[in-house]
Amino acid sequence: MKILLIASLVLHEAMRRRLLLIIGALTLLLVVLTAWGFHALASVHDHGRAISHFALVVVASTLVILMAFMFTIILCLGAAFLGALSTGTEIENGTLLAIAPRPLRRWELLAGKWLGNAAILAAYAAVSGALEVAVVYKMTGYAPPHPLAAILFLIAQALFVLTFTMWLSIRLSAIAAGFTTTVLFGLARVVGAAGIIGQALHNTTVTQAAVVASLIVPFDGLWRAAVYQLEPAAMIATASSTGSGGNPFIELYPPTVPYLLWCGLWFSIVSGLAISAFARRDL
Amino acid sequence: MTAVIETRQIGKAYGTTVALADLTMQVMRGEIFGFLGPNGAGKTTAVKVLLGLVLPTQGAAAILGKPLGDIPTRRQIGYLPELFRYQEWLTARELLNAHASLMEVPQLERRPQIDAILERIGLSDRHRDRVGTFSKGMQQRLGLGIALIGQPEVIFLDEPTSALDPVGRADVRALLLELRAKGTTVFLNSHMLSEVESVCDRVAVIDKGSVVASGTLETLLGRFALRVRMEEITHAIRGFAERYDAAIEEDAVLFYGLDEARVPDLIAQLVAAGARITSVEPIRRTLEQRFLELLQKPDEDTTDRIPRFT
Numbered sequence: 013m014k015i016l017l018i019a020s021l022v023l024h025e026a027m028r029r030r031l032l033l034i035i036g037a038l039t040l041l042l043v044v045l046t047a048w049g050f051h052a053l054a055s056v057h058d059h060g061r062a063i064s065h066f067a068l069v070v071v072a073s074t075l076v077i078l079m080a081f082m083f084t085i086i087l088c089l090g091a092a093f094l095g096a097l098s099t100g101t102e103i104e105n106g107t108l109l110a111i112a113p114r115p116l117r118r119w120e121l122l123a124g125k126w127l128g129n130a131a132i133l134a135a136y137a138a139v140s141g142a143l144e145v146a147v148v149y150k151m152t153g154y155a156p157p158h159p160l161a162a163i164l165f166l167i168a169q170a171l172f173v174l175t176f177t178m179w180l181s182i183r184l185s186a187i188a189a190g191f192t193t194t195v196l197f198g199l200a201r202v203v204g205a206a207g208i209i210g211q212a213l214h215n216t217t218v219t220q221a222a223v224v225a226s227l228i229v230p231f232d233g234l235w236r237a238a239v240y241q242l243e244p245a246a247m248i249a250t251a252s253s254t255g256s257g258g259n260p261f262i263e264l265y266p267p268t269v270p271y272l273l274w275c276g277l278w279f280s281i282v283s284g285l286a287i288s289a290f291a292r293r294d295l
Numbered sequence: 296m297t298a299v300i301e302t303r304q305i306g307k308a309y310g311t312t313v314a315l316a317d318l319t320m321q322v323m324r325g326e327i328f329g330f331l332g333p334n335g336a337g338k339t340t341a342v343k344v345l346l347g348l349v350l351p352t353q354g355a356a357a358i359l360g361k362p363l364g365d366i367p368t369r370r371q372i373g374y375l376p377e378l379f380r381y382q383e384w385l386t387a388r389e390l391l392n393a394h395a396s397l398m399e400v401p402q403l404e405r406r407p408q409i410d411a412i413l414e415r416i417g418l419s420d421r422h423r424d425r426v427g428t429f430s431k432g433m434q435q436r437l438g439l440g441i442a443l444i445g446q447p448e449v450i451f452l453d454e455p456t457s458a459l460d461p462v463g464r465a466d467v468r469a470l471l472l473e474l475r476a477k478g479t480t481v482f483l484n485s486h487m488l489s490e491v492e493s494v495c496d497r498v499a500v501i502d503k504g505s506v507v508a509s510g511t512l513e514t515l516l517g518r519f520a521l522r523v524r525m526e527e528i529t530h531a532i533r534g535f536a537e538r539y540d541a542a543i544e545e546d547a548v549l550f551y552g553l554d555e556a557r558v559p560d561l562i563a564q565l566v567a568a569g570a571r572i573t574s575v576e577p578i579r580r581t582l583e584q585r586f587l588e589l590l591q592k593p594d595e596d597t598t599d600r601i602p603r604f605t
């Protein structure tokens with residue numbers, strides 16, 4: 013109950029500070045731009061003839077993945093912002109002084125904060141993602157194979173970033189926590205790509221280093237899992253026959269079960285670290 | 296009388312900074328307990344430890360008989376932080392409401408209780424305004440209101456009048472007396488010695504993280520003091536004064552902790568010692584004077600225990 017109360021305060025704040033309004037407006041803007049772009053794509057003519065359905069699918073699916081790539085960056089940066097600001101800032105400026113001595117446990121306070129922010133991120137991703145997929149389908153008739161699964165992976169990635177930043181913001185200053193997560197998020201992308209290049213070049217050192225790094229900060233794997241859900245079968249087939257890879261926009265394999273299990277464990281570990289750090293934090 | 300707050304050798308060190316050395320004290324049910332000390336003495340740290348905001352590095356304490364951090368006990372604790380800051384995007388009423396639900400005030404009682412509190416802190420006409428638009432003093436009043444939510448048995452006020460105007464200060468004094476009448480225990484951190492003097496039942500003075508004096512105001516201030524003015528403070532008078540708890544002023548000797556019945560004897564002895572007395576004024580030491588003495592000139596035995604390196 014207390015957790016929900018704290019979460020509702022987070023939502024209330026997001027509303028009062030016009031965050032929800034801005035997110036809504038930006039989403040709408042993006043949808044309009046997408047609609048316009050895909051409409052233009054569908055009406056492209058090649059020497060007087062409309063482009064073939066196959067060409068349209070290739071272009072549309074690539075564009076959808078590019079959009080998802082942009083969106084995942086927005087979502088994760090947003091998660092880093094929220095994670096750093098919500099708890100870290102309130103520790104720093106003393107807003108928690110009046111809340112923490114109330115009859116609720118520290119972990120409940122933290123869980124409430126997490127839940128409120130997670131709800132904002134998940135709702136944003138779900139609404140935005142659904143609208144974009146719908147718009148693309150309406151304009152071109154193309155739909156990615158598993159949009160729901162893709163959105164869920166994107167949300168999972170954002171929640172990982174959120175949790176990680178919240179943990180850091182308890183140990184570091186809010187601004188340092190946000191910055192650190194952003195850098196690690198970028199590094200995770202590079203490391204992910206390096207791993208694939210290492211594989212392609214049969215360089216075990218690079219591959220192993222990349223694997224270790226991606227286990228420590230498993231953000232990139234979730235992005236790849238999302239990409240896989242967005243790729244039409246033909247695209248995967250073409251990519252594997254031409255041996256293309258090593259870029260963040262093509263993924264040939266679905267996420268493995270051990271990786272997903274590791275993700276679950278990672279999430280539990282980081283949450284546990286955050287809870288224990290917060291329980292011992294002097295306010 | 297039962298102890299509502301009990302601490303045993305509580306200490307808190309931040310790295311090498313000792314904020315609280317070994318605080319041992321008791322606060323009894325229904326009393327207004329004044330906690331005094333100079334800047335940096337550890338008052339705020341002590342309150343934060345008691346509220347579970349800061350983990351002590353040594354010692355133990357109990358509030359209402361339960362160890363620190365006990366969740367159900369927190370239902371009985373109110374707190375106004377020294378550096379108060381509230382969710383500025385909420386309105387005053389929404390904020391009080393949020394705290395009422397955190398404090399598990401039954402739904403039906405919330406509205407009347409919040410209305411009464413708003414009235415009491417003089418913010419009834421601003422209850423729909425955002426906290427962020429309030430002046431500092433208004434925010435402190437709101438903080439007092441938040442400390443009162445749920446009618447807690449123990450209330451910690453860390454310098455509750457630091458941002459208030461003289462009217463507000465008088466209001467707080469009245470509020471403290473109302474709370475005492477209701478049997479609420481109040482732990483009051485303050486620099487306003489006159490305020491403490493007028494409302495507190497007992498006080499503790501801390502310096503550098505430990506208690507240097509404590510007790511009722513009467514024991515702390517001495518029941519009675521006498522200022523004897525004379526034409527000249529001779530050597531003999533000086534020696535005489537040193538045998539008492541006395542302070543020597545330019546043209547007077549100030550005797551503390553006297554029993555009134557002993558005054559005639561004292562005067563006779565002074566005259567016998569050659570004093571040419573010009574006036575005799577019975578006085579009470581103010582808390583401020585005692586406070587300054589305690590901090591400037593620690594008791595002899597304390598001085599002995601602290602090694603001095605020069």
Ligand SMILES: Nc1ncnc2c1ncn2[C@@H]1O[C@H](COP(=O)(O)OP(=O)(O)OP(=O)(O)O)[C@@H](O)[C@H]1O
Pocket residue numbers: 309312313314315332333334335336337338339340341377
């Ligand atoms: N978070 C902290 N980190 C390091 N030192 C601290 C911290 N908080 C307090 N201190 C130190 O602990 C000591 C006691 O501080 P505290 O705030 O308890 O004093 P105080 O008696 O409330 O003073 P004031 O009258 O100025 O409010 C000070 O020396 C202070 O520098």
Ligand SMILES: [Mg+2]
Pocket residue numbers: 338339340377
């Ligand atoms: Mg203080």
